[in-house]
Amino acid sequence: MSGIFVAYSRKEEPTSDKCQQEIADHAVMASIAIALHDAETRIKKAEDALHNSETTLALAIEGSGTGIWDRNVLTGEINYSPGWKAILGYADAEIGNRIEDSYTRVHPDDLAYVQATIQDHFDQKTESYAVEHRIRCKDGSYKWISSRGKVVSRDAQGRPLRMIGTTTDITSMRSLADQLQQSVDLITSLTNEVPGLVYQYRMLPDGQAFFPYASEGLKDIYELTPEQVASEVTLVHQVIHPDDLENYCASLNTSADSLQPWYLEYRVILPRQGLRWRQGEARPRRLPDGSTLWYGFITDITERKRIEIELQGFATIDFLTQLPNRRYFMTRMEEELARARRIAGARTAVLMCDLDHFKVINDSYGHAIGDLVLKHFAVILRNALRRNDTVGRVGGEEFAVVLFDAGVAEAEIFAQRVRSQLAETPLMALDQDIHVTVSIGIAVMHANDANIDVSLCRSDAALYRAKEAGRNRIEIDFS
Template structure:
């Protein structure tokens, strides 16, 4: 500290120092650039001691090199020469905040390798290293060095050391503030990256997001939500009253009641399916799900956040399938959905850089279990589907085409389930591939598809296999016979006699009942490994596995007897029904199934020509 009792020149110097230091502190508080602040500190040292040329070094992030931070009075050539002076481990004191700058390796800073190198450089430019003082933090250790040099050999080192030490605190404050601000900016950038990742994942899933302030009646929609209805960002207001005007009048009471039930804590979440008006005046079906995320002290809802998904196509499928409405609704209710960001490194390693909480339903695991690698997926995905799953991802990565796959998973609680994944990839500059997408539960839809497949192979009236299905079964039987060396099967063609007369005399409704009656007799007469099908209007075909002509003829006569013993009764009147049957054998030498079918047809025509209600066998 300067003694202000000295002459007026010293007192004026003291006042200038105070003013300079106050200015520096103001710059620090206002977030001035670090280089400018350190230059001001170095200048303040030189004002206090005009004979000194001040130099400030900062330790770089590696902790092994000093970089020049401020040297306002040095010649540029000298500044360049001393920039980047190395600090060797063992010669640079690595001391804790509470330790002094002296350790067992060096007596003091001016005995270190740094000092020798610094002294040599400045001496080459006609200067003499005078003194060096460490810039030390209470929490972050050594931050740098404040050094001074003179134009002639030092004769007052202690005085100069004190001058540097008095302003080193200012340098410490400035550097620590710069470090803190840098860390804050890094944290803010990380938070922004996480938010961007979530936004991209949601956008890739085709899901809209809404955020409602219950207290003020405001509701804000994401761009994706507005796009579902055909609106741009500026075309929809943020009042809940306006949002209700878009709900279909027939659904409005239901929607409001469901929301109120959630507000009253009667439900854990809000979930509805309803119609909503688009910009062009048409209506879409949507699934809207949400939850109150904050309440006041009395339990009144304050904020509610949710998502909206366009389910118009799903509802259209529901209508086409008529009786499947409840199944489709159940499917929709069971799809929580997984919004994800999937990252694959150039070396093939992969992980979910973001996974929503929906992963707990989709895969029955926590997001952190796939945050570093995806090896757990091998245990979840069905073994028969895992190879295809991996190959589809690899193909998407190679071509950058959208990923789409339906696959099975085996879960501890839910068991075997179907999943559908959709995502769009993009290549990052560092070679990584990044997907943003959505995975949903399609188990119920897959079950419906199986049922539709069955509908396509069953005759609606008789509930027997239709011609297409029966012919496929014949193909399988022929292949079996050709593999089994000598085995055969009997093929029977059955035709109801005078069926046209029944239709004309009693009406088509009675005729349909007669067909169903005969189909029941045929079905009950079959063994487990036999097959029957309706192949024409009143024509039925039968495959009797491992059966010869004699057994086939017995079967045919048994059917004729059963229909005679149990005639059809319609409108209180007995309607006699007889059947003509032609029999042939399916042989290993048959080129195709048409051969045996043609032979049984020929036998059937002979039975018809023999007066009907006959059994004929084609022995050829």
């Protein structure tokens, strides 16, 4: 603070040296008085500010459910703030200040942990003291508290002298945490009990992917643990069937791009279970960082697939002979005609086979033996085929064959082999050999055939000629 001190006299004559000295002395005294007043004002403001700060801190501590304690380590005395005592329901004068008494209020199951944590801090193994434990209130109930403190002074040898800390009531927070944990445990138990894999799958913008959550069903679905897939999915890709992996990855990328639900049936090859079928379903959601998170479920559908394959077999296989039925055979004929039209020079031979005098066999030996004859001939036909050839039972005792990439010459060799095999291996039944012969008609499929019936009619006409010519023979249609 600065200013100007002015002295004046009513007399015009110059002042004496003594007078000037007195004026100077008064000026100094005034300056000292002003400085003193200024200092007192600053001190008063500082005191007011400190008081306000202390009041604010006290109100904040009181409102937070926090109490303060101050421990003299050497004497074993511990002083508590009124707020600390209020946490336990005590009035200011209702609680002692001995550390021994404080330990009697700690829950017996928590006492050793509390004392060990304090000792670690005394021994300077930790920067501060922090524990959560139960403490007994005045009414005998227990509360959960968070107690934090620090040694603020030590002697020359480092031994603790004084420790100050705070205690906060966290009972409601612990109760909420327990409820949340119970909910988490319940959800985890439910997902772990569900037959299948409940999961979260996250794909980052750079393509990296992992499972943030996977239920215990992962051990059955992929024979992996949640820990193994928590950071990357390489091990999952390794168990997916090689023929299905590309489609698996592509379908996930499509779902990520469109944010449409993911659905896929695919195979896995597992070390313990072997080949299995899996069905995956999930709904994607885009996250703020650009990654995609799926919530989904994967289940085992191996048994369902087995049944589907069996049902498909029932729809395409003749029950008695276990050869393809007429419906499946005609489908293969359609495929061969399409190939002949598509590929110049493609060759396909069509054969019609009919067991001779089959009605006589049924009448003489019974239908059970007749069925055995049909099954016997079916085995001979199947053994004579190459991998790309097709045979089917198209009528009672009528069978048809499609020979892939074969002309008349190859078809005739095939037919002769079937006739010879049938003649050389009669059916053994009723303690006797039952000899059976077959008539065969051969034709070639043409690319300009209007439909498959045309080539079938040609081979059927050749078969009719074989029957008319005495049976047990081969006839060829050269048209």
